[in-house]
Amino acid sequence: MAPRLTVQVQLVLQALLRDPARELYGLELSEETGLQPGTAYPILLRLEHEGWVTSRWEDIDPRAEKRPARRYYRLTAGGAVQASAALAAARRPKGTALRRLAERGGST
């Protein structure tokens, strides 16, 4: 089942789709989307649950790096395709009401 494409979900997907092979961690994603990290996290979790996104812990020695390990996210191959399609569909004007209005306008 595809996740509900709210504006926030679209922002996250757009950020991930800019370079589907690139991995982004929470702070980067938050900066790119303008979303608060607490907002982006549940979205990423949902996308991961749907299989659109995969994640991994960074493999570092926190003492040597003097910071905790990051969690990196990136789109899966299937996720990238589905995300592109979903975003394209979301950009199209939402149908019936607009179409009816256009048809009515054309008929008069």
Add this chain to the structure above:
Amino acid sequence: MMPRTGPRRDRAEKQGIAWLAGAGMWIAVGVAVAVPPGLAGWARVTFACCMGLTALSFIAVYRGRSRRTGNGLSVHGRDDDDGPAGPAVHQRHTLRMVSLLMPRPAGRRWLAEAESLLAEVTAARRGAAVRSYLLSAPRLAVMMWTREVLRRARHGPRRPG
């Protein structure tokens, strides 16, 4: 593992001894003053322990309050005080407590990710980031528990290891 040594440990030991002494004193007072004379032996001991524990909990609450408010009236001198805990410590405690609302693995991951991000975010943005984590936590907890319950219904409880 290195044993814990130094002034912190000394202070903890001294505090422990002081607490034990306090508990003993209150139990003794309870036995001597408040135990009705008609009670059987075991009932006297139980009654005295209850009195002691009640008194101890009152003291603990009072001491906790006086330390939090930092009014300088604590029985410990200023040299014995670590000083007020920074906002980062409070935030970490709050996040940890909130993570306990979620199923354990999900809570741990949420906390680890939040801490990882908060370690790198600028101080100016940290407060807003923490607030956003805390605000989204209840909904996230519901989502995680729903998922966990469904998973358990399908596969049974998670096995350790």
